[in-house]
Amino acid sequence: MQQFTRVIAAAFTVTTLALPALAGAQALPSVTEVFDRHIAAIGGREAIMQLSSVQQKGTMEMAAMGISADVVIAMAKPNKSTMTMSIPGLGEIQQGFNGEVAWGNDPMSGPRISEGAELEARKASANFHESFGIYDTEKFTSIKVLEKTQYGGEEAYKVEMIRKVGPSSMAYFSVASGLFIGSQTTAVTPMGSMEINAVAGDYKPFGAIKMPTKLSQSQAGQDIMITFTDITFDGVKDDAFALPPAIQALVKKP
Amino acid sequence: MLPLATFDTAWSIIARTHWDTTYNGVNWTALRDSLRPRAAAAATQGELRAVLQAMVGSLRQSHFDIIPAEVSDVAVGGAEAVEGSRAGQVGLTTRWSEGLLLVTDVEAGSPAARAGVQAGWTVEQIGADTVAARLARLAGSTDPRRLALSAYRLAEGGLRGAPGTSVTVRFRDGAEQAQVRTLDRAPIGGTEVKYGNLPPQLADLSWERRTIDGRRVGVIRFNIWMPVLGRAFDVAMDSLRDSDGLVIDIRGNFGGVAGMAMGIGGHMVDSAVPVGIMTTRAQSMKFTMNPRRVNTANERVAPFGGPVALVVDALSVSTSEIFAGGLQDLSRVRVFGEQTAGQALPAVAERLPNGDILYHAIADFRGPSGRSMEGDGVIPDEVVRPARAALLRGEDPALDRAAAWAATAPTPGPVTRPRVLP
Incomplete structure (x- = not known):
């Protein structure tokens, strides 16, 4: 809660300084207001902060290419995650982060661990509560509400989020519902x-x-739709994030 | 309305995804305007497909094609005679060379082997089709690589068929005597795999160890870049890791999932260098090889550091060319055989409203030196063609030459940095 307050306070300061003309013209809400609306809409800060883990099961489809897969994503406090995607004709694509080691394994490339800038980016963006819209102030240089715009077919607030390390992003929140929409x-x-x-x-x-059950992504010109059919909380065991044997071998120094 | 919707969808997909906004010099809007009335008037699937083929063909680039729904939708295990799927086969490999349709390999235990067919024989007639004469008339009037591809398709089209059927083939043996054999068609080897909208494919990998003057040479051959073979390649590498040299035979390998080049290539490099770069309209992606430091028993190992020879031919296509050209650029391999097909553009297969598949390239691809393998393909460091006399002696000239080189070549220096790519 305190971390969240620091993020919002810092972000609001930057917004005020950077966009003095727009602030009055468009009457944009503050970052705090935007985030708080989303948090309230999905269940409230108190409920979110009590969560320790989440598992999402569903399907991934690249409909145009005729590719579909089963997907299982698990995340746990403070920053652990794993994903397994099973694609017919291709096999299992796996990714994970146990707080220190970010890794991937698939039948095309084989097992690998992230290093350098890629590892730093994975570390920086790994945070259980960020998945629910509660951000760690220490990881951002600034957060600004830039404008009211159209996104995903509806009116949205566009929020610029600049990280100190790792990938920055634009986040969009529905003007109507307050929910994060992309x-x-x-x-x-x-x-x-x-x-x-x-x-x-x-x-x-x-x-x-409340959780989004549809996630559409556009990557490298390809459209991907993930549909979650089963989402459960607080049932993920710690060994779900254990490094697979091939990754353990990579981590060991020769 | 379906023909028009199909045409408009296909046109729009290419308009949206072609990496080159000049469409290789084609006025894409004018082309739509000229072909659309023909699509609207199409009364049959055949007529519509002809219009669609005219559209994609106008680009004069590889990886643009219309795959009929009845070809793409064959279920794994289906018995239909579909190119690349588990149709019945007789166990022959053929190539066009020296103006002849040569038998270059006979699979052990296959119907052809049981009938006594031998490498080096020529194929003159398959069923009622005097295929050799037809091809001979084409020789000289078309690119030799296109002729090689046409020869393959004609031969395979006649030799494959429903399992349990047979085909009568007229050969000419090493003594120039006519030999007529009726060959049964049977499912042969490999694993059938269907990936997305692509038709079912037969994936096969084999490996062997040769000893040449006391030196050990591992030979791995596989026919398609499908992830189902990734594990099999890893197993082969584990068995051949102690070899003095390695030969990878990708003749007749028509490509597959391009990302496979990163994992297979990673067995031969000790640093994460790109085998090339793919550029779509929106962004570029480096195909960074993953140095393979773990074996299939999950033990730490070093990637193979010895000399590696690649064997290619005019039927080495797409990912095979990306792989061969990229590693050739990095001076990590020596390439033997024949110039490759020059069809090396990353592509996807999308469903159209009429059920057919639009197979279309979405990106340019260039090797570490900045060159494209589209068009020119990969030029071998040592050109070695199939020769009938050698085949009749039981030799495989390109593979034998590659193995001899791999047995004695010095250990190459580390691959640390591509010459052009960042």
Whole structure:
């Protein structure tokens, strides 16, 4: 809660300084107001802060190419995550971060661990509560509400989020509902920097928390739709984030 | 309305995704205006496909094609005679060389082997089709690589068929005597895999160890870049890791999932260098190889550091060319065989409203030196063509030459930095 307050306070200061003309002309809400509306809309800060883990199961489709996959994503406090995508004809694509080691494994490239700028970016953006809209102030240089615009087919507040380390992004929040509805990010990948446009929607309640069940992404000109059908909280065991044997071997020094 | 919707969709996809906004010099809007009335008037799937083919063909670039729904939608295990899928086969490999359609390989235990067919024989007639004579008439009037591809397709089109059927083939043996064999078609080897909208493909990998003057040379051959073979390649590398040299035979490998080049290439480099760069209209992506430091038993190992020879031919296409050209640029491999197809553009396969598949390139691809493999393909460091006399002696000239080089070549220096790419 205190961390969140620091983020918002710092961001609001920068916004005021950077956009004096727009502030009056468009009557934009503050960053605090934008984030607080989203947090309240999905269940409230208190409920979110009580969460320790989440598991999301669903499907990924690249409909135009006829590719579909089962997806399982798990995240846990403070910054652990893992994802497994099973694609017929291709196999299993896995990624993970255990707080120190960021890794990937797939039948095309084989096992690998992230290093350098890629690792720093993974570390910087790994935060369990960020997934719910509660940000760590220490990780950002500034956060600004830039404008009211159109995104994902609706009116949205565009929020610029500049990280001290790692990929910065634009986040979009629905003017009508207050919910986070998407982002534009430059991801650091082994293939270089990659623009990722995401649209989140179809929020549904899973216990005390509302979560988006549709996530459409555009990467490298390809449209990807992820649909979550099952979301559960606080049931992920710590061994879900254990490094697979091939990654353990990579981490060991020769 | 369906023909028009199909045409408009195909046109729009290319308009939106072609990496070159000049469309390789084609006025894309004018082309739509000229072809659209023909699409609207199309009364059959065949007529519509002809219009669509005219559209994609106007680009004069590889990886633009219309795949009929009845070809793409064959289920894995289907019995239809579809190129690349588990149709019945007779166990022959053929190549056009020296003005002849040569048998270059006979699979052990196959119907062709049981019928006594031998490498070095020529194929003159398949069923009622005097294929060799037809191809001979084309020789000289078209690019030799196109002729090689046409020869392959004609031969495969006649030799493949529903399992349980047979085909009568007239050969000419090493003594120039006519040999007529009726060959049964049977499912042969490999793993059938369907990836997205692409038709089912047969994926096969084999490896062997040769000893040449006391030196150990590992030979790996595979026919397609499909992830289902990734593990098999890893296993082969584990078995051949102690070899003095390595030969990778990708003749007749028509490509597949381009990302595979990063993992396979990673077995041969000790640093994360790109095998090339893919550039779409929106962005560039480096195909960075992943140095493979773990074996299949999850033990730490070093990537293979010895000499590596690649064997290619005119039927080495797409990802095969990306891989061969990229590693050749990095001086990590020596390439043997024949000039590759020159069809090396990253592509995707999208469904159209009529059910057909629009196969279309979405990016340019260039190797570490900045060159494109589209068009010229990969020029071998040592050109070695199939020769009938050698085949009749039981030799495989390109593979034998590559293996001999790999046995004695010095260990190359580390690949640390591409010459052009950042």
